[in-house]
Amino acid sequence: MTRTLRAFGRRVRQARTLAKAFQLPHQPVVAQIIPTRRCNLSCTYCNEYDRVSEPVPLEEMRSRIDRLADLGTGIITLSGGEPLLHPQAAELIHHIRRRGAMATIITNGYLLTPEVIRALNDAGLDSLQISIDNVMPDAVSKKSLKVLDQKLRWLAAHARFEVTVNAVLGGGMPHAEDALLIARRARDLKFQCTVGVIHDSHGQLRPLTRREQDVLREVAALDRPLFSFDRYNRFQEMLARGEPCAWHCRAGSRYLYVCEDGLVHYCSQQRGYPAIPLATYTVEDLRREHASVKSCAPYCTIGCVHRVAMIDELRDAPVETLQAWFGSPGSPTGMPLPVRALVGLFVTGRTRRLARRAAGRLLGAPAPSGGGWTRAD
Ligand SMILES: C[S@@+](CC[C@H](N)C(=O)[O-])C[C@H]1O[C@@H](n2cnc3c(N)ncnc32)[C@H](O)[C@@H]1O
Numbered sequence: 016m017t018r019t020l021r022a023f024g025r026r027v028r029q030a031r032t033l034a035k036a037f038q039l040p041h042q043p044v045v046a047q048i049i050p051t052r053r054c055n056l057s058c059t060y061c062n063e064y065d066r067v068s069e070p071v072p073l074e075e076m077r078s079r080i081d082r083l084a085d086l087g088t089g090i091i092t093l094s095g096g097e098p099l100l101h102p103q104a105a106e107l108i109h110h111i112r113r114r115g116a117m118a119t120i121i122t123n124g125y126l127l128t129p130e131v132i133r134a135l136n137d138a139g140l141d142s143l144q145i146s147i148d149n150v151m152p153d154a155v156s157k158k159s160l161k162v163l164d165q166k167l168r169w170l171a172a173h174a175r176f177e178v179t180v181n182a183v184l185g186g187g188m189p190h191a192e193d194a195l196l197i198a199r200r201a202r203d204l205k206f207q208c209t210v211g212v213i214h215d216s217h218g219q220l221r222p223l224t225r226r227e228q229d230v231l232r233e234v235a236a237l238d239r240p241l242f243s244f245d246r247y248n249r250f251q252e253m254l255a256r257g258e259p260c261a262w263h264c265r266a267g268s269r270y271l272y273v274c275e276d277g278l279v280h281y282c283s284q285q286r287g288y289p290a291i292p293l294a295t296y297t298v299e300d301l302r303r304e305h306a307s308v309k310s311c312a313p314y315c316t317i318g319c320v321h322r323v324a325m326i327d328e329l330r331d332a333p334v335e336t337l338q339a340w341f342g343s344p345g346s347p348t349g350m351p352l353p354v355r356a357l358v359g360l361f362v363t364g365r366t367r368r369l370a371r372r373a374a375g376r377l378l379g380a381p382a383p384s385g386g387g388w389t390r391a392d
């Protein structure tokens with residue numbers, strides 16, 4: 016299949032995942048699963064790895080993926096530790112796709128070769144995030160552009176999946192401007208780029224210096240597609256200024272973190288809550304955690320959980336949320352034309368029910384009959 020056709024198929028499945036998330040408020044959107052806790056590196060800011068763990072057996076991983084698929088999870092991400100250390104990583108990807116979810120992986124990239132990239136293509140990987148922390152390796156992290164640029168070039172040449180480069184800022188990283196150089200390199204290779212703000216061992220903000228705040232703004236100003244959730248990092252802007260962020264964390268419901276022992280936790284930094292085996296995790300658990308309020312939320316920097324929460328913000332208060340993302344408060348005319356057109360079509364227009372039903376049919380996910388889009392209805 017050509018790169019373009021594959022990208023088109025991926026966009027359709029992304030849209031379907033989003034449409035289903037709008038339709039079903041308690042269905043998990045993203046689950047991160049850990050196929051091995053072991054890592055081949057030892058970044059000093061990280062508390063998510065060890066040196067000794069064995070990979071989780073393939074059959075066990077398959078049954079965890081099956082359970083997540085049965086719960087309706089839209090996107091299943093392999094993380095770690097270093098997930099490419101799992102000897103059957105490609106088979107896991109293949110199984111995720113076979114069960115109808117989107118398959119993504121977060122890796123330090125050290126084990127990427129043209130052969131591994133081709134195996135990931137063949138397995139049906141949808142998206143790969145490679146973490147690059149600095150230009151030259153240092154005492155904090157060896158995930159440097161110097162070592163990983165060759166991997167980026169291989170990805171550019173061979174990958175049939177989406178590639179995102181994730182840089183980190185703060186927390187004692189000595190060269191803040193490296194994040195900008197990494198983001199530019201990613202853009203030159205036509206990859207996406209995100210920046211993670213380093214958190215402490217509870218997922219909480221470590222305040223950014225003035226220079227780091229500037230770099231975060233400069234990376235955000237690099238052009239990105241209009242319709243990309245990575246674009247709307249309001250939470251990062253607020254946190255960078257040291258301000259608390261008002262949001263509802265949906266961990267344990269829309270976002271699940273499944274550790275190497277098969278337990279569901281809120282996220283990598285709140286392990287131990289609720290710590291229920293995935294095999295017995297039910298819709299009741301999803302409902303409870305959708306409503307639960309997490310005291311760690313105001314200063315939480317865990318980007319993927321923030322982004323998933325945006326779906327519910329949009330679902331519950333579409334016009335207000337789009338205004339907050341795109342326009343000036345109270346003025347829909349401040350929004351870009353395509354966004355205004357979509358608001359008119361799906362949210363405020365007279366034929367909105369018809370438009371939603373048609374879009375739902377097209378994507379295989381009927382539009383909500385109640386509960387979603389409520390304020391504008
Ligand atoms: C735990 S790693 C696992 C996957 C893989 N080993 C890697 O480094 O990409 C997942 C992501 O978490 C990020 N990360 C780890 N510790 C962090 C921290 N304290 N603050 C912010 N991001 C962190 C890493 O940079 C990486 O992008």
Ligand code: SF4
Nearest residue numbers: 054058061064096123
């Ligand atoms: S490579 Fe990833 S898992 Fe390993 S220590 Fe660094 S951040 Fe942690």
Ligand code: SF4
Nearest residue numbers: 218264282311312315
């Ligand atoms: S707010 Fe949510 S994502 Fe953030 S640390 Fe707490 S449980 Fe984890």
